[in-house]
Amino acid sequence: MGRAYDLGLSDLSDPGSTSRARAAGQASGMNPHRTAAALGAALLAVTLTAVPAAASSPTVSWAPCPAYSDDVLHWLGVPAGGEGAFRAIMARTDCGTVQVPLDYDRPRGRKITIAFTRVRAADPAHRRGILATNPGGPGGFGYLMPHELALTGNVDALMDEYDVIGIDPRGVNYSTSRECDLPPTRPQVSTPFTEADTRAAYDATVAANAACLNADREFYRNLSVGNEARDMDAVRAALGESRLSFIGVSGGTGLGAAYRSLFPRRVERMWLDSVMPPTFRMDAFNALRSKAGHADFLRFADWAAGKDGGFGDTGTEVVASLSALQADLDAHPRVYTNVPAPVGGFVVSLVAAGDSSYWEYMFGALRELRDATGPVAPPSIASIFASPTPPPPGAPSTENRAMQRGVFCNDDVAPRDFGSTWSAYNAHVAAEPVTGRLIPPVSDCAGWVRPAPQSERWSPGSLVLSGHRYEAVTPYQWTLDMRDAIGGTVVTVEDDVHVSVLYKPGCAAMLVRYFRTGSPGALSCG
Template sequence: MGVAGAMLALSIPAPASAAEQAGPGASAIAKADMSSVQWKSCPSYSDEVIQSLRVTREQLPAFRTQMKRLECGTVSVPLDHRDPTGREIDIAVTRLAATDQAHRLGALAVLPGGPGQSGYLDPVRTVLNKEMARLNGRYDIIGFDPRGVGYSTKVACPLSQGSPQEPGAVTKRAARKMYDAQVAANQKCGRSDPAFLGRLTTDNVAEDLDLVRGALGERELNLLGLSWGTSLGMVYRSLFPERTGRAFLDSTAPPWTDLMRHTEGSAQAAERNFGRMAAWLARRKEAYGLGATARQVREQVAKLVRDYDKNPRTYTDLPRPVDGSAVADLAKRVSTDWPRAGKALSELRTATGATAPPTVKELLGGGQMTGAPLPGAPETLNMTMNWAVKCNEDGSRPGFTTAWRAYQQLVKRQPATGRPWGLGGAMCQGWPLPVQRPTLKRGSGSLVLSGHLHEFMSAYDWTLQTRRAVGGTVYTVADDVHVSAIRVPECAADVVTYFETGRIDRGCEGVGIPD
């Protein structure tokens, strides 16, 4: 995220007639204390729907108990915060009130990932975690669906993105076909409802959140940001420093939004992490047979990628052929999957027959469509919102020649894990709406940036870059698992202590490597 100009001076409210000139945050400041929550009954869900949300059968009673405590409502906000008297949209909000009101510390908003993920049930998810449940003692836990998602006002683009990649090595002709299909999809989506889609940005979500804060009657918000929620947390803090309390941001996003740069950084981190996986597999050469040294394992897997790209294998029980991209996908799995991924790679070395080897089928057999969502199930991810936020904020939007050259270099530099990235860095070419950089500003308030040392979805280097851009303290998790800090008891205990006291150490071990 690039720094998008000077922030509004909060101590000098702008006249209503000058809202557009006042800059990001002006209209939210003017309207925050006039908003109110329209409370209503919370949705009810069947056991089947709840379990589809990754709630175990054992957790069902606790989930239902917390749903009885959950408060649900909506807050009306301007579609365009520069025009506070114009069209309004609804933001869906939830709250679990602190159980110890006598020692209440305030409100803590959980900022969901994506962009495009729902945060509506995040308060309930949070307290299902034994360690994180302590937060609800002294904090109201606030959840919400960002604009464009779930129970909030949203739209749907008329087309899916791009076209599927053909099996086998990506030729220049195939890449051009994918590129042109993406351009057409972007143009059709962006032109379908530009008034709404053009307002799907991190800045606008942050301004919505401040109106939610005012509607709840809170002087400030404490922030727990996860994945894309870390970007949202940084922007909220930049726009509203005086209204931001403690902030813990896990799997920190970079301080820029160009997708080509994002793809390159993730790909490099994935290849580095494969070096750890290769060493782990080499120490177990009898079990996996992929080599006795990390170098031998690297060479064996890179050879498998090349072989399966030249001759993709079709299995009757898999939704698509296994090619080099599928092999490389196995090589970039996180450490919790190394035993199964190693077994699948081993199986692919000698696979014969019409059906896929068992572990290959287990890991690669889930890509097919599974039909319509369960009746009554809440939306968990809105791809239109994901698409629009990324493309509204992506300043790279490369031409085909640039995108093709970057892809070739990526595959050459990352021979084991580079194939699945495709032309991902060129996702937003042809997007017809203007680039809108998120607002970032260095601040002095309490901020913890949590980075995972070996992760590739949010590369650790980005945490350090973000600290240089916005300040804060780095909390290092020594694993490769995205947003694991709130799931590992040792790390989660640190998170809770931080929100209770404002103090935190420098990191935790995170998810351990399998024995």
């Protein structure tokens, strides 16, 4: 199913990621539908006593697992011919739910349901315990992440020796969830955004967030990585396990950091890949991603230099050519009969922001865009505007944008007013003219309430954090920042591909070794 469940935080920084994956024919295997000094024993005691106790120990309600049709499996990314392998994994899967407090400060108050799967260890005689997983987003469903891991073929030893747990976070899929009508925070225009366009988007975001909160304020105020961590601990307790191990990728690294901070003595081993920052500030989050995206764009320009029919013989010439193409499209948006909107310079930003696994596609798409004379848009450009394939009957809900917004906005400590975000956007465009335009000019959190964010804490337990040297989605610096905040060992992945560790055999072998022995065996892979 290849990276089918990690959303790559696409709502917040990479609005073209889904379109590019679809246009590239899923070249990466990703589903198109679809983050110090020791403080000693005293800190550990403070951390443990700070967690409110539940009214009673949770229990599991077991039920038959969903029976997915072939159409659903193909929509999820299982290739034709892989249905049997998926169902073989489902044959040793248990499906259950636990009831947890919506608000852990009120353990006897309103309850919600957390749904999870358990893929039983294939070699129970050598079972090591439970290995929980999370695919990121936040807002991505985790119910079938164990099945995704199994289908990679890269972590068979873990599937043999652990009961692997997939959890739908609160607000997602089979767990208690809510839906909100959330408009995009980016003005829907083909030319550069004007202040008036952006002000209208800001007002729409404030109104939509208010409507979302007013529909169920208690629910949305209690969406956070801290509460996700408490929910995961409830699953652990309900399964009768004293400790758990954990794999989290992208936004799931925030969950792992929160769990380690809240329950340090309950962590056996933990690996976090493509790591989120330890403190979430939307302005700093966007700033570093924009800078890293620009650096990757320059790497792409150097790679594209001198290619036949290209944009120049040096990286500098390629950047100048693509900047000129963007300016021409801004001034003269192209109208095609097979796309629903004029194609302006923003499309250059969308296409030019991919990692190196997309570079061949990016080069071809940009050349098609430059040379197209109409009236029909070239295939690579038309695919950007194509509607996603609708889910077939019985398909799970693979993401929940309202949950993502709640988790981010309940932790965000950055300014959210119009003036701050509009000024920051214009600064990014000036500093990174092509890719800086991908940063939203309006905060997703405009008008959202501000509960207290999760605070991360250092502890000495076993942890590996893998950061990708050239990555733009979760820049490498965040891995170092998280290591300083919560501890652990950094493994450097010499690529620019988000959450690639599980899909690169050499890196995955290090991950397997770590969970079996406590050491990855090296400090780099790639």
